[in-house]
Structure formats: structure tokens, C-alpha cells
Amino acid sequence: MKILVCISHVPDTTSKINFTDGDTKFDTNGVQFVINPNDEFGLTRAMWFKEKQGASVDVVNVGGAETEPTLRKALAIGADTATRVNTEAKDGMQVAKELAKVVQDGGYDLVIAGRESIDYNGGMVPGMLATLLDANFVNNCISLEVDGTSAKAVREIDGGKESVSTSLPLVIGGQKGLVEESDLRIPNMRGIMMARKKPLNVVEPTNASAETTSASFEKPAPKGDVKLVDADNVGELVNLLHNEAKVI
Amino acid sequence: MSVLVYTESDKGTFKKIALEAASYAKAIADKMGTTVTAVTVNADDTSVLGNYGVDKVLKVNDSNLDAFNAKSYASVMQQAAEKEGAKVVVVSSSADSKYMAPVLAVNLNAGYASNVVEAPSNTSPFTVKRNVFTNKAFANTTIDTDVKLVGLSKNAFGVVENSASATEEAFSPSLPESTVNVESVDKVTGKVTIADAEIVVSGGRGLKGPENWGMIEDLADVLGAATACSKPVSDLGWRPHSEHVGQTGKPVASNLYIAVGISGAIQHLAGINASKVKVVINTDPEAPFFKAADYGIVGDAFEVVPKLIEELKTFKAQQ
Numbered sequence: 001m002k003i004l005v006c007i008s009h010v011p012d013t014t015s016k017i018n019f020t021d022g023d024t025k026f027d028t029n030g031v032q033f034v035i036n037p038n039d040e041f042g043l044t045r046a047m048w049f050k051e052k053q054g055a056s057v058d059v060v061n062v063g064g065a066e067t068e069p070t071l072r073k074a075l076a077i078g079a080d081t082a083t084r085v086n087t088e089a090k091d092g093m094q095v096a097k098e099l100a101k102v103v104q105d106g107g108y109d110l111v112i113a114g115r116e117s118i119d120y121n122g123g124m125v126p127g128m129l130a131t132l133l134d135a136n137f138v139n140n141c142i143s144l145e146v147d148g149t150s151a152k153a154v155r156e157i158d159g160g161k162e163s164v165s166t167s168l169p170l171v172i173g174g175q176k177g178l179v180e181e182s183d184l185r186i187p188n189m190r191g192i193m194m195a196r197k198k199p200l201n202v203v204e205p206t207n208a209s210a211e212t213t214s215a216s217f218e219k220p221a222p223k224g225d226v227k228l229v230d231a232d233n234v235g236e237l238v239n240l241l242h243n244e245a246k247v248i
Numbered sequence: 249m250s251v252l253v254y255t256e257s258d259k260g261t262f263k264k265i266a267l268e269a270a271s272y273a274k275a276i277a278d279k280m281g282t283t284v285t286a287v288t289v290n291a292d293d294t295s296v297l298g299n300y301g302v303d304k305v306l307k308v309n310d311s312n313l314d315a316f317n318a319k320s321y322a323s324v325m326q327q328a329a330e331k332e333g334a335k336v337v338v339v340s341s342s343a344d345s346k347y348m349a350p351v352l353a354v355n356l357n358a359g360y361a362s363n364v365v366e367a368p369s370n371t372s373p374f375t376v377k378r379n380v381f382t383n384k385a386f387a388n389t390t391i392d393t394d395v396k397l398v399g400l401s402k403n404a405f406g407v408v409e410n411s412a413s414a415t416e417e418a419f420s421p422s423l424p425e426s427t428v429n430v431e432s433v434d435k436v437t438g439k440v441t442i443a444d445a446e447i448v449v450s451g452g453r454g455l456k457g458p459e460n461w462g463m464i465e466d467l468a469d470v471l472g473a474a475t476a477c478s479k480p481v482s483d484l485g486w487r488p489h490s491e492h493v494g495q496t497g498k499p500v501a502s503n504l505y506i507a508v509g510i511s512g513a514i515q516h517l518a519g520i521n522a523s524k525v526k527v528v529i530n531t532d533p534e535a536p537f538f539k540a541a542d543y544g545i546v547g548d549a550f551e552v553v554p555k556l557i558e559e560l561k562t563f564k565a566q567q
């Protein structure tokens with residue numbers, strides 16, 4: 001089994017979000033970038049496929065040179081090779097088209113992506129990629145088993161879960177559940193040393209075009225102060241929620 | 249040319265998000281001087297859709313569509329869009345719609361904007377405001393393709409009544425061969441889910457242990473709310489993983505979110521920022537949640553929550 005794990009390079013969850021250049025660009029100043037949490041679960045699941053079923057695991061990112069430390073981290077966790085498609089990620093469709101080329105060139109039969117990236121929260125790339133490739137697709141995937149070319153997956157749905165059977169080639173939009181938090185691999189010294197020698201291939205883009213443009217950004221209006229209600233006067237909260245907030 | 253909207257139903261009844269999506273499609277149609285066509289799948293009575301601005305219903309009834317299948321549903325929507333010559337297609341942010349939308353975007357060669365929170369500020373270029381960075385910011389995004397696909401964020405636009413009456417037309421699209429097959433569905437019944445809930449009551453580590461969740465459930469019961477929890481609570485196994493909300497859990501976009509014994513860490517808030525009104529009950533006045541909340545009580549949950557339940561019961565009895 002040849003597995004490709006798509007890695008999106010995103011601001012750490014605690015980052016303060018600011019914009020520059022007249023609110024047209026994300027301000028990366030002081031922001032620490034990490035592997036998108038949903039992709040971290042996918043990467044660890046891929047390592048299990050490698051260890052238990054002899055799969056090969058490569059990682060890919062569509063982005064500029066600044067994403068290389070994130071790819072190196074994925075190599076340190078245990079991926080065999082990394083590929084960076086050398087172009088700025090502009091929207092879901094453009095990224096999906098660039099990834100489709102990588103999947104076809106590499107002959108991958110399982111692509112593990114995340115349900116969404118926590119930066120632009122598109123939730124688009126895996127579904128678009130699967131459709132472009134005419135591969136099977138399972139989103140919100142919380143469990144995946146592959147046997148030969150058949151696959152069994154569990155998908156989280158609103159209010160529960162659903163078990164599906166499908167086959168390779170397959171693309172998933174994965175999330176926590178594929179593995180648990182406590183299973184996540186953290187790069188150790190040996191992994192970091194080995195990662196330095198592993199190939200990080202930079203490939204030129206096909207120059208697929210984007211279909212949407214995010215021209216400007218804004219932050220939510222600052223919220224007014226919290227209205228405190230005395231713990232001995234809980235009835236007042238009910239009153240406020242009914243008469244002022246009108247939510248009950 | 250009409251605006252096409254996918255109106256989801258569950259066991260034949262429309263979900264609230266379907267009525268919201270229809271209301272939203274109507275707002276776009278008004279801006280563009282056109283009509284709204286809704287697609288329903290295995291719904292019974294579609295007449296209610298007229299009340300939310302739908303002019304025409306394409307009614308699909310096919311037992312092969314009983315289980316949701318992203319590829320098949322996307323194909324249905326694609327054929328409907330082509331038949332109607334739709335330039336704008338609206339879907340909601342349910343798990344199913346988010347599964348289907350990227351597939352549909354490729355099928356229709358449509359640019360797709362997800363997590364949209366407002367009616368388009370402009371229809372040419374087609375510009376929408378979307379939630380990004382897990383609700384910490386908004387992007388103003390233009391969709392540059394001829395056909396546009398909009399994924400509407402839950403509870404962002406609201407349900408808007410529009411008295412009209414919808415005509416109904418049976419529609420029988422051809423279905424692609426299914427290669428992802430549902431084996432079993434495990435769904436909690438008789439309980440409000442976080443995705444559907446108007447009100448969510450959530451508990452954190454401040455509740456000390458799973459044995460104390462009775463009062464959280466009672467509070468949720470009086471309010472007709474769903475229950476949720478912070479991440480450590482599900483990690484500790486006090487509550488099921490499906491209740492974990494936040495950046496790495498489920499997003500909550502309810503009208504009211506009540507947080508009990510939750511500190512308000514940035515990753516927790518990221519998942520609930522889209523909720524309209526937030527209430528916090530916490531012993532520590534310095535807890536960061538007080539900065540994010542609209543209403544707060546500094547106090548011990550074990551005293552405040554039972555009182556709140558009593559007050560709410562009295563209030564409900566008077567309604």
C-alpha cells in the first residue's frame with residue numbers, strides 16, 4: 001500500500017490572529033506553525049499502516065519554502081519522503097488540483113487528508129481531490145482499516161456515526177478517532193536526525209488556478225463586557241436570557 | 249437561472265438548517281432578481297418550504313437515496329443545477345452537506361465558499377463573508393467561477409419567513425454506481441444533538457467527575473438543550489467523545505451556550521465562538537471564559553446549577 005498524507009501548515013492553536021497590509025494578509029509575525037491537528041491524527045494512523053502492514057508513507061504540502069520545517073517534522077515522526085509543491089496555496093480547488101498531480105505521479109492508493117485545516121477552515125481539499133481522481137471518499141473519518149484493496153471506515157455524522165465499506169483508491173478527510181491523542185507521535189532525537197537525511201522533494205506546480213479569492217479579512221467586533229449575575233440571584237439570569245438576550 | 253438550494257430532511261421532516269438555507273437562498277434570489285428552487289430527497293410534505301421563500305421544489309424520491317451518499321447526492325444536485333440553469337447553489341453546514349459540497353463543486357466546476365455567515369455583499373463579483381481561523385476572523389471571499397457554491401454556516405443567517413407557495417415537480421435523476429456503502433448507522437435517538445441544538449449545556453473539569461453530570465443533563469432537559477463537554481472531560485472518559493466541543497472537537501453554533509466549570513481555554517472558545525449568547529458559571533472570576541461570555545455567574549456550580557434548574561422550571565411553567 002502506498003500512502004500519501006496531506007499536510008497543511010497552520011498557525012498553532014493558541015495563535016493570535018492578526019492581519020497586515022490593510023487587512024489583506026495574515027500576519028505571520030510571532031506565529032508558530034504546526035502540522036494541522038487533523039493531519040497529525042492521519043499521519044500517526046499512517047505510521048501504524050506502515051508498521052503493521054508494510055505500507056510506505058509519504059507526505060505532501062502545497063506551499064512556499066516556509067512550510068519545510070513542518071514537512072521535516074512529519075519526516076521526523078516517521079514519513080519516508082516529503083514533497084513540497086512549490087506554489088502558494090490559494091484556495092481549496094487549486095490545492096486539490098496540485099495534489100491530484102502528485103497522487104497520480106506517485107501512484108498512491110490511499111490518501112489521508114484532514115477533515116479541515118484550522119486556518120481557512122475550508123473543509124474542501126479531500127473531497128475535491130477524491131472527485132478529481134475519481135477515487136472513493138470518506139469524510140469525517142474516525143476509523144479506517146484496509147485489507148488488500150477493501151476498506152472499512154467509520155464516519156462521524158451529526159448525532160452519531162456510520163460504518164461504511166469501500167475500496168482503494170481512497171481519499172479520507174480524517175480527524176481525531178483515527179488514533180487518539182495519547183497515540184500521537186512526537187518526533188524524538190533519532191527521528192529528527194534521520195529526517196535530515198530523508199528526501200524532501202520540491203516539485204514545480206502545474207499552475208492550476210484558484211476559483212475563489214479572499215481579498216480582505218476582518219476580526220469580529222470586540223465584545224462588550226460580561227454581565228455578571230450574583231450567585232444568590234440566579235433568577236435574574238433567567239430574566240436576562242428571556243427578556244434581554246431573547247434566547248429562552 | 250434560479251438559485252438552487254439543497255433542503256435536508258430527516259425521516260421526511262425538514263431540518264431547521266434546511267429552512268435556514270432556503271431563507272438564505274431567497275435573500276440571494278431577491279438580490280439577483282430571480283427565484284428559488286429547492287431540491288428535496290425523500291421528504292414527505294414539501295409545502296412548508298414555500299413559507300421560507302421557495303418557489304419551486306424538485307422532489308426526488310428514490311429508496312436508493314435512503315442512506316446518505318456524498319457521490320449520489322452530489323450527482324442529484326448537479327443534475328438539478330443543470331436542469332434549472334442555476335448559477336448559485338446553496339447548501340448547509342451539516343456533516344452530510346459538508347461531505348457532499350466539495351464533490352459537487354468539482355462536478356459543477358463551481359468555486360466553493362464554505363462557512364459563509366452573511367448574504368452576499370455583492371453578487372457581481374459574488375462576494376461573501378466566511379468564518380476562518382476557527383471563528384477568530386472573517387474573510388471576504390469572491391467566487392470567481394460562473395457557477396457558485398455557497399456553504400452556509402449554521403445559525404448565522406437565521407430562518408426568515410416569506411409567505412409564498414411552492415410548486416412541486418417530481419424529479420428522477422439518474423444515480424451513479426455507489427462505491428461507498430453504508431453498513432450500519434449508530435445514532436442516538438430521542439436526544440438533541442449538538443449539531444441541531446438551539447441551546448447547548450456544556451460541562452468542564454470543574455464538575456469533578458462523571459457522577460456529577462446528572463445536573464447538567466437536568467439543566468439540558470429543562471431547556472430542551474444538547475449536552476456537551478470540554479476536551480479533558482472526554483479524554484478522561486467522563487463523557488463520550490461525540491460531546492467534545494472546541495477546535496479539535498465539534499463546532500457549536502447554537503443560540504445559547506452555557507458553560508459550567510469550563511475555564512475558557514482558547515482552543516475551547518475557538519469551537520464555540522459562533523454561538524450567539526454565551527453564559528459561564530465558574531468559581532474563579534479570573535477564568536478566561538468571563539472575557540468571552542455575555543453573562544456570567546461567579547459561583548460554585550454545585551450550588552448555582554440546581555438553583556438555575558428550579559428557576560427555569562418556574563419560568564417554563566409560567567410560559
Ligand SMILES: Cc1cc2nc3c(=O)[nH]c(=O)nc-3n(C[C@H](O)[C@H](O)[C@H](O)COP(=O)(O)OP(=O)(O)OC[C@H]3O[C@@H](n4cnc5c(N)ncnc54)[C@H](O)[C@@H]3O)c2cc1C
Nearest residue numbers: 452453454478479494495496509510511513515516531549
Ligand atoms: C492542540 C490542542 C487542542 C485542544 N482542543 C481543545 C478542544 O477542542 N476543546 C477543548 O475544550 N479543549 C481543547 N484543548 C484543551 C484546552 O487547552 C484546555 O485544556 C481545556 O479546554 C480545559 O478544559 P476545562 O475548562 O474543562 O478544564 P480546566 O482548565 O481544568 O478548568 C476547569 C474550570 O472549572 C472551574 N471550577 C472548578 N470547580 C468549580 C465549581 N465547583 N464550580 C464551577 N466552576 C468550577 C475552575 O475555576 C476552572 O476554570 C486543546 C488543547 C490543545 C493543546
Ligand SMILES: Nc1ncnc2c1ncn2[C@@H]1O[C@H](COP(=O)(O)O)[C@@H](O)[C@H]1O
Nearest residue numbers: 006061062113114116117122123124125
Ligand atoms: N496546502 C496544502 N497542502 C497539502 N495538503 C493540504 C493543503 N491544504 C489543505 N490540505 C489537506 O486538506 C485538508 C483539509 O483542508 P481544507 O480543505 O483547507 O480545510 C487538510 O487537513 C490537509 O490534509
